[in-house]
Amino acid sequence: MAGSKLSNLTKRRQRAESSGEPFVDALRAALSHNRVKWDGASRSLHSHDASVFDGGxxxxxxxPETTAEVQAVVRLAxxxxxxxxxxxxxxxLAGGAIPLGVPVVVAVTKMNAILEVDEVNRVAWVEPGVINLDLTKQLKPLGYHFAPDPSSQQVCTIGGNVANNSGGPHCLAYGVTNAHVVAMEVVLPSxxxxxxxxxxAEPQGFDLRGAFVGSEGTLGIVTKVAxxxxxxxxxxxxxxxxxxxxRDAANTVSDVIAAGIVPAAMEVMDKQITAAVENYVGAGYPVDAAAVLLAEVDGLDSGVDIDADRIAKIGRSxxxxxxxLAESEAQRQLLWKGRKTAFGAVAQIAPDYYLHDTVVPRSALxxxxxxxxxxxxxxxxxxMNVFHAGDxxxxxxxxxxxxxxxxxxRVHAAGGEIITASLDAGGVLSGEHGIGVEKQKFMSRMFTNxxxxxQNRLRQAFDPHCRTNPGKVIPSGHSCADIQSLRSVPNTVWG
Amino acid sequence: MDLNIDEDDLNACVQCGLCLPHCPTFRVTGDETMSPRGRIKLMREVQDNDAPLTSEVLDAFSTCVQCRGCEPACPSGVPYGHMMESARETLADAGQMTPTWQRLAMKPLANPTLLNAGTRALSVAQKLKVVPERLGLSNEIPLTQSKLEATGSDVYLFTGCVMDTMQRSVHAAGLAVLTAAGFGVMPTGNAAPCCGALQSHAGLASETRTLAEKMMEGLEPNIPIIVDSAGCGAAMKDYGHLLGTAEAELFSERVFDMAEFLAMHMDRLPEPAAPLDLRVAVQDPCHLRHVQRVHEATRTMLAPYVRELVELDDEGLCCGAGGAYSIFEPELAGQIRDRKVASINRATPDVVASANPGCSMHLGAVGVPTKHPIELVHHAITGARGL
Amino acid sequence: MSATLAVTDPTLLAFAEEVGETDAVAIEGGRTRWDLGGIPDGEPRLIRAPEGIVEYRPEEMTVQVRAGTSVGELHATLAAKGQRTALPERGGTVGGALAVGENDFRALGRGRTRESLLQVRYVSAEGKVVSSGGPTVKNVSGFDLPRLMVGSLGTLGCLAEVILRTNPIPAESRWLHAEGVDAQVVFDALLNPSAVLTNGTEVWVELEGHGPDVEQQTKVLASLGSFSDAEAPELPAHRWSMKPSDAATFTPVDGERFIATIGLGLIFTDSPQPRSELDPAVVVISERLKANFDPTGRLNPGRMPGRN
Structure with a gap:
């Protein structure tokens, strides 16, 4: 942007010179005026993520646009x-990114470059703001993709995937994000x-990479990922x-795995959600069935036919x-589009939704x-139920x-009972959304003190002073969950 | 403050964020306030919780290109475009948005004589190199225009305002192709001077309604109206919603995009003299793809007439033209265009086919060779050289 | 298999008692990597983890097993149901294999050791049984201590019992061998080989999958060189870990024999790998981890992952 041709926007953004807040002025000196927002509207919009939780x-x-800028922000903080x-x-969906205690929010959306595609080592170095699906699209001409494919993949970032150890339908065969992050540069809380x-092949020392993935932004900020x-x-x-x-759909899923087949994905949708989805995508989902099972196998031509036949037989039995069978790639894409936008499609039915996320043994489905x-x-x-049945x-x-x-x-009470039912069946609290603030209070139902x-000892090895995303994951009663500054500021009206 | 947005529409947004990557301003800024999800939340706060209209809130609204790329991406079917139009209308009426100079700039659009005079003046000015570069105008604003002659009365060809002064050759090509397909064509000319799209984007709703009514009065009933500008077509297909009358609904139903219409009559189109030896990238104007949702027709129509069609890899993300947006928000419009140009460069086409004059001018201003799809068809049919 | 809360298994409680709360202990598996990360200092009390398969659920593709169980015994039980795990078989225990964290040289086909651990129960330096992770294949409930435990050499806790992910053994498996072909070219041409090995002149490939798939991939190999059925090569004793790109172009010192794993980055040769320094910021966190988990330094004193 040439200084001589300042547009309306730039002029508007530079209207206020000093914010009256030393911290904000220091951030602006370190980054730039228009990459540090302090107005009420911005601060209000960042009070929430896609969940029902609001941090104030x-x-x-x-x-920030560089690692050095992230470092500068963390040091100033x-x-x-x-x-x-x-x-x-x-x-x-678990409130992992909501601000507690008026923190500085570090949005990595501008760090969105694919830095290097290294085919011999089969890795791509990317910045954290790269959108999951953009990466897969960019890799396509080379014959590769990034395997984790959460339903939000058209919008979610790789940094977010790392923080949440994201899954997705195709993690059944390929594994979740942890299996697909090889190395990363992080800015530590210091x-x-x-x-x-x-x-x-086997990096030396403790597997800090493995510990960092899925830590919901509490151990630092990832700035480059391989x-x-x-x-x-x-x-x-x-x-x-x-x-x-x-029940028949659930049993089919169980039987497929028991038969030694690991499909790329196995997804189930019940009748009501199928109707909402079909209304949006028009993919040809059968709207009168009680349940629809989407199963995908991939590999070589010969093998996928064998597996598809066996799965079909198990389904019929x-x-x-x-x-x-999906007749074309276009129809396949449409079926998946329907599956992946299912959550949003429910607004056709009612204006609010609360999406739960638990895992149970397949045989208990x-x-x-x-x-x-x-x-x-x-x-x-x-x-309504729509789920990654395969896992x-x-x-x-x-x-x-x-x-x-x-x-x-009633919504919260029912949610609590769903979680309890899942744990009682030998399941776990979360499969891919994480704990955030949503399930903190349920952590003690799954774990002892x-x-x-x-878990807190791991957290404090990275962040001894509880400065990075405090108040998340670990429940009240443990340090980093209850620090004094975590009062929330009411979010309604900005000035 | 009541923005006059339907409460159910506001509540339809569940804040899932699936719209974010489909929003050109979010793409280039990464800023939640410049996203559909963010803007809807702001609308809600202003309308339901009486949050003050700060300059940041007004910026968030005025920086929206209104490309409506978020709408097909929204599984909840949030009618974002209409919500933003309501917000802008209310704010413009309250004197909070659309400053006087922007209103004045729109005036001549509804008046062909004024517009022609203005365009000629601009053309001369451009040749004298006194036009500010930031206006982003295409290189050759024509000084004189040949007249369009009617060839019958089967269909109307909507000639409009800016399009008619800037790109009458496109109309001429469309008229020739329609005629070659056996349709007698009437150019609308002064009977329908302007569709009102730009006014509508600026929140000047009463002006828009006046123009819509004027057009409906000026045109004979029951005759299909063919539109070769995606933005105009989208606006005219929305008259039913805008005016809320049965008559307007009926009017909207007989509006067709040029390619949409011809794609239904491919059997009547002449064979190409020779398919153009060109690799053509199709750039979908937002109001063709996201609003009219008939962009596939462009491909159907073009396929027999060019050697190769190639898709851009940005899933129809806006080019930043946005009617008058590129003039009012040149900085963002330029950044958005940079993304589009990068995508075009990756596709390595000989020429870019774009069915909207705004997009063509915006892209043409940085040297992207653009042609209206109907011009390509016309060239292929007539075997004309020198493309 | 129940959720992790409240361990009541008397065997585990007895093991916790044995680990105790005071004095230095070193945990013994098969002693196949006893000097890795440093030989235990002084004369710590030697302990062994309990043995035995607790529950095997082939239909869930999980197995709950005590850390002292030998990998060979575990795999024999799983093979009866057509399954296996990613753990390498080299004569040691399940706990040892996890604490060391090495991968099988066929990890491309079998999975990586670190990804096979779903739930861990270990005895802490305070003598308490601690659980983390869960019995399901997918789980993001809390911090991922199972990942941290893999390769930690028993310095953060004494592994007692784990739940591992199992995988079906493919219908067909085949080793092929050829000379004078470029191993990297072979690797790139195949869809997902279980192993591509080279000693610089010869190439060995393991193909696994459905019969027709193995057949198809064998045809791909035939187009690259004259491959014939073979046994897996014998691997020299010392393992080096490097980037796959470095492994593909590896040349040994003094013409020692070697086997390189293409696409994985392991080298097997006759001399030990010279260790490189850890990132200083990583050392700081590692030392804090050790101090937080084992404040008195009583667990495997003298050992530290990544130390020469």
Whole structure:
């Protein structure tokens, strides 16, 4: 931007010279005026992510462009006694990126370069703001992709994927983000940088890379990531099966795995969600079936036919009423588009939703689903189910209108029972959304105090002063969860 | 402050964020306030919680290109374009948005004589090199125009305002191709001077409605109206919503984009003398792809007439032209265009086919060779040289 | 397999008792990597983790197993149901294999050791049983201590019991061998070989999968050189870890024999790898980790991952 031709926008942005806040002025001196936002509207917008949780207004929102700028922000925050919250696209569902205690929000969206594609080492070095699907698209001409494909992949960032150890339908065969992050440069809570992991077969020392992935932004800010390149499979078969009973679909999933087949993905949607999805994408989903199972196998031509046949047989033996193969790549894409936008599509039904995320053993799927429908009845709520059936990852979706009196209480109570039912069946709290602020209070249902204390010891090895994304993951009663400064600032009206 | 946005529309947004990458201003700024999700949240705060209209809030609204790329990306079907139009209309009426100079700039659009005079003046000025570069105008603003002659009365060819003064050759090509396909064509000329799209984007709703009514009065009923400007077509297809009358609904139903119409009549189009020996990248104007959603027709129409069609890899992200946006927000428009140009360069085309004059001018201003798809078809049919 | 809360298994509680709260202890597996990261200082009390498979659920592709169980015994049990794990078989225990963290030289086909661990139970320096992770394949409930435990050489806790992910053994498996072909070219041409090895002149490839898939990939190999059925090569004793790109162009000192794993980055040769220095910022965190998990330094004193 040439200084001589300042546009309206630049002029508007430079209207206010001093913010009256030394911290903000220091940030602006370190970055630039228009990459440090301090106005009420910006701070209000950053009070939330895609979840139902609201952290209250954030402190300044900064948009660094380099590792050095991230370091400068972290060091300034330390000097001014302020906390730091990293943020990608803000699509998290557990409130992991909401600001507690008026922290500086470090949005990495401007660090969005694909730095290097290293085919021999099968990695790409990328900045944290690169959008997951953009990376896969850029890799396509070379014959590779980035395997984790969360439903938000068209918008979520690699940095966010690292923070949440993101999954997605195709993690059934390929593994979650942890398996696809080889090395990364991070800015530690001290402001120093460190290289975690490495391209070597077996990097020396503790696996700090592994510990960092999935730490929900509490251990530092990732600034460069070496992600693994997965070779595109020459053949793929996508099966669409319809069932009259959700239980039959769940049993099919269990039987497929028991038969020694690991499909690339196995997804189930129940009747109501299928109707909403079909209304949006028009992919040809059977809208009168009680459950739809989407199963995908990929690999070489010969092998995928064998697996597709076996899966179809297993489906039929579980009373599948219809078994279809996607006829074209276009239809396959449309089916997946439907599956991946399912959560948003429910707004056609009611204006609010609460998406849960628990995992149960595959063999318990049918029983837990039955309990979930029973819970829905009892609380007079509409609960739809769309889930990564292949790895037992349930996503009960409570659809409601928050304007109704008392509905939120019922939504939360039903959610609590769903979590309990999942844990009782031998499952876990979260498969891919993380704990954030959403499930902190449930952590003690899965872990003992000693277990949580040890998790906290890991956290404090990176962040002894609890400055980075405090108040997340570890529940109240442990340090980093209860520090004094975590009062939230009311978020309604800006000035 | 009540922005006059439908409450149900506001509530339809569940803040999932799937729209973010499809928003050109979010793409180039990475800033939540410059995203559809952010702007909707701001609308909500202003309308429901009486949050003050700070300069940042007004910036967030006025920097929206209104490309509506977020709409097809939204699984909840949030009618973002209409919400933003309501917000802008309310704010413009309240004197909070669309300053007087922008309103004045729109005046001549509705008046062909004034517009022609203005364009000629601009053309002369450009040749004298006194036009500010930041206006981003294309290199050759024509000084004189040949007249369009009617060839029958089967269909209207909407000639409009800016398009008619800047790119009458496109109309001429469209008229020739339609005629070659056996349709008698009536250019609308002064009977329908302007569609009102630019006014509508600026929040000048009463002006828009006046223009819409004027057009509906000026044109004979039941005759299909063919539009070769995507922005105009989108606006005219929205008259039903704008005026809320059955008559307007009926009017909108007979509006067709040029390619949309011809794609339905491919059997009537003449064979090419020779397919143009060109690799053609199709640049979908937002109002063709995201609003009218008939962009596939451009491909159907072009395919027989060119050697090769190539897709851009940015999924129809806006080019930054946005009607008058490139003049009002040149800095953002330039950054958005840079992304588009990079995508075009990756596709390595000989020429870019764009069915909207705004896009053509905006891209042409940085040297991207653009042609209207109908011009390519015309060239292929007539075997004309010198493309 | 139940969720992790409240360990009541008397075997684990007895092991916790044995580890205790005071004096230095060193945990012994098969002693196959006893000097890695430094030989235990002084004369720590030697302990062994409990043995035995607790629960094997082939339909869930998981197995709950005590850390003292030998990898060979575990794999024999799994093979009866057509499954295996990523752990390398080199005569040691499950706990040892995880604490060391080495990968099988066929990790491209079998998975990496660090990715096979779903849930860990270890005895802390305070003598308490600590659990982390969970029994399901997918899990992001809390901080990922299982990842941290893999390769930690027992310096943060004594591994007691784990849940591992199992995988189906492919229908067909085949080793092929050829001379005079470029191993990197071979690797790039195949879809997902389980192993591509070279000693600079010869190439060995392991193909696994459905019969017709192995057949198809064998045809790809035939187009690159004259491959014939073979046994896996014998591997020299010392392993070097490097980038796959460096492994592909590796030349040994003094013409020692070597086997390089293409695409993985392991080299097997006759002399030990010269160690490089760790990033100083990483050393700071590692030392804090050790201090936080083992404040008195009683767990495997003298050892530290990454130390020569």
């Amino acid at each position: 207004n954030s402190g300044p929102v900064v948009y 330390n000097q001014h006694g302020r906390n730091v919250v990293p943020r990608g696209a803000g699509t998290g 402001g120093d940088t460190a290289m975690l992991g490495g391209l070597e 992600v693994r390149l997965t070779k595109n499979r020459p053949a793929v078969r996508t099966l669409l099966m319809a069932f009259d009973d959700v 579980n009373k599948a009423t219809d078994v279809r 049918a029983d837990v689903l039955e309990q979930i429908y029973e819970i829905a009845d009892r609380y007079d709520l509409l609960i 037992g990852n349930l996503h009960p979706l409570i659809v409601f209108d928050g304007r109704q009196e008392g509905v939120l209480e 000693d277990d949580l204390d040890h």
